[in-house]
Amino acid sequence: MTSIQQQVHTWLEEGRVDIFLAYRMVEGHPLPHAFTRERIDETDTLVTGPARYSLEKFATHIASRYPDAKIGMVARDCNQRALNVLQVWNQLKPGQVDTVPVNCCPSLLKPHADCSYLEPKPAGHVKLERGQDPNQSLAQADTLPRAERFDRWMYEFSKCIKCYGCRNICPVCFCKDCSLEHPDLIGTGHLPPDIPIFHLVRAVHMAGRCIDCGLCEDACPAEIPLRLLYRKVNAIVKDLFGYETGSGDTLPPFSILGDKPTMSPQPLLAVSQE
Amino acid sequence: MDLKFVPSICSYCGTGCGVLFEVLDGELVGTLPMKTHPVNHGKLCIKGWNLHEHVNSPLRLKHPLVKTFGRFTKVDWDKAIGVATDRLKAVIAAHGPDSVGILVSAKMTNEENYLAQKFARAVIGTNNVDHCARL
Numbered sequence A: 001m002t003s004i005q006q007q008v009h010t011w012l013e014e015g016r017v018d019i020f021l022a023y024r025m026v027e028g029h030p031l032p033h034a035f036t037r038e039r040i041d042e043t044d045t046l047v048t049g050p051a052r053y054s055l056e057k058f059a060t061h062i063a064s065r066y067p068d069a070k071i072g073m074v075a076r077d078c079n080q081r082a083l084n085v086l087q088v089w090n091q092l093k094p095g096q097v098d099t100v101p102v103n104c105c106p107s108l109l110k111p112h113a114d115c116s117y118l119e120p121k122p123a124g125h126v127k128l129e130r131g132q133d134p135n136q137s138l139a140q141a142d143t144l145p146r147a148e149r150f151d152r153w154m155y156e157f158s159k160c161i162k163c164y165g166c167r168n169i170c171p172v173c174f175c176k177d178c179s180l181e182h183p184d185l186i187g188t189g190h191l192p193p194d195i196p197i198f199h200l201v202r203a204v205h206m207a208g209r210c211i212d213c214g215l216c217e218d219a220c221p222a223e224i225p226l227r228l229l230y231r232k233v234n235a236i237v238k239d240l241f242g243y244e245t246g247s248g249d250t251l252p253p254f255s256i257l258g259d260k261p262t263m264s265p266q267p268l269l270a271v272s273q274e
Numbered sequence B: 001m002d003l004k005f006v007p008s009i010c011s012y013c014g015t016g017c018g019v020l021f022e023v024l025d026g027e028l029v030g031t032l033p034m035k036t037h038p039v040n041h042g043k044l045c046i047k048g049w050n051l052h053e054h055v056n057s058p059l060r061l062k063h064p065l066v067k068t069f070g071r072f073t074k075v076d077w078d079k080a081i082g083v084a085t086d087r088l089k090a091v092i093a094a095h096g097p098d099s100v101g102i103l104v105s106a107k108m109t110n111e112e113n114y115l116a117q118k119f120a121r122a123v124i125g126t127n128n129v130d131h132c133a134r135l
């Protein structure tokens, strides 16, 4: 037994958690798996990767049906950031999820976990000519003239097949009535969907919420560099409000629930002037 | 509290994307793309993402139905196959085997498609075989 298998076995046995989310190999595929006390012997098949699913999203599904369930999960850094956001937004109770941290850091000493950030896929020549390279930095993305930048984003958005995969897979998209499906906000019945509004509505919602896990970009059949887009949005939130998404336990500045705004804006000087 | 993840293949088109069903207490609550599947590499189209909805749909056909006097009635398989055989025989006797066509599907197995065309050619006696991708 590996030390993580041993630890999960003990947690389940002692009742520290009722259910533990991790992975196991099924027909050669690393798939998420829920380990329980009733089937405790399965813990010796537990693995920590290499594929990455939003285990925290499954945790919210358990919690909405069993509000008092004690849930455990293996957590990479991105899982942990998502858990922080989900707690801030009351999708999970504080302390409801206990994590076993797993390391995705690349090293010659171990095979690193699969992540588009650690192992970026090089952009093809059409994307480089007409679209946005998902691997560029925000600073690089800002160097092109405004009109060209817009054209390049519109080229990317025009490929959208409106599968809603970006929203469905996102650990921090949990709204019961999603704006992206509201016929008054986004026109229905044609492809691509209304662009750029479809993508910008989602981008605005990700401000102060997106934890930069990249799952949306991995799931996008049209290879739209969504992660880059939401990074930009969050950079603005950080510059303007000093808010670091996913790191703390305070609500983002745009929370409209409650009596007063949750944060005061910083001077506007921080916005890049053009 | 019972959460299971069940790997499967999307049944909506011939691409055959790998999906993972999220099953909570025996109820199919969600569909996810299988990240390591060689066909779709963690991506799905809108149909695949919503597979659980058609499984749970109240409109789903779960039993053979026979239409008599304009109304569908629930019957068992033997009865349904019996009715189909009688009607096919009657149509063939009156209008010949080429008055029958067999439609197969991109989402059936190769073997099922083979059987269906064999049935059309050897049993019914027609070459009228087509499939869903041309509908």
Ligand code: SF4
Binding pocket: A166, A169, A170, A171, A172, A173, A206, A209, A210, A211, A212, A213, A214, A215, A216, A217, A226, A227, A230
């Ligand atoms: S990177 Fe994409 S999937 Fe991940 S939190 Fe941000 S929007 Fe959601």
Ligand code: SF4
Binding pocket: A167, A172, A173, A174, A175, A177, A178, A179, A180, A201, A202, A205, A206
């Ligand atoms: S896209 Fe916006 S409205 Fe839709 S689920 Fe995500 S945050 Fe909610």
Ligand code: SF4
Binding pocket: A159, A160, A161, A162, A163, A164, A165, A166, A167, A216, A219, A220, A221, A222, A223, A224
């Ligand atoms: S995942 Fe990509 S193609 Fe699908 S809706 Fe989102 S942006 Fe469009």
Ligand code: SF4
Binding pocket: B010, B011, B012, B013, B014, B015, B016, B017, B040, B044, B045, B046, B047, B048, B049
């Ligand atoms: S997810 Fe879409 S493309 Fe893939 S098999 Fe299903 S219907 Fe076909």
